[in-house]
Amino acid sequence: MASDSSAKEQTHPLWKRDRQTIDEIINGEQTDLNMCELARLRIRYNGFPGARDIQSDLDKVMQRWGLTEETLFEKTRTLHAQGQIYKNRDQRDDWS
Numbered sequence: 001m002a003s004d005s006s007a008k009e010q011t012h013p014l015w016k017r018d019r020q021t022i023d024e025i026i027n028g029e030q031t032d033l034n035m036c037e038l039a040r041l042r043i044r045y046n047g048f049p050g051a052r053d054i055q056s057d058l059d060k061v062m063q064r065w066g067l068t069e070e071t072l073f074e075k076t077r078t079l080h081a082q083g084q085i086y087k088n089r090d091q092r093d094d095w096s
């Protein structure tokens with residue numbers, strides 16, 4: 001029998017900041033920065049047992065932009081290889 005704790009939704013400690021980021025992506029354009037942020041959040045929330053609102057919105061953006069996870073990661077790997085996509089941001093790279 002599965003325990004109740006294994007089925008419980010969790011709140012990610014960075015949910016509030018990530019919610020703001022995904023809201024900016026949803027309301028923004030398909031820029032290099034927004035694509036990299038989308039990829040970063042896809043990685044962070046992949047398999048996370050909670051934050052279903054963020055996961056759903058990430059899926060919606062990918063669908064709207066016509067991206068699969070494979071094409072998103074391919075494009076963002078290229079962007080990161082070309083230079084520091086976050087160089088002019090006031091925010092540090094946050095992959096946790």
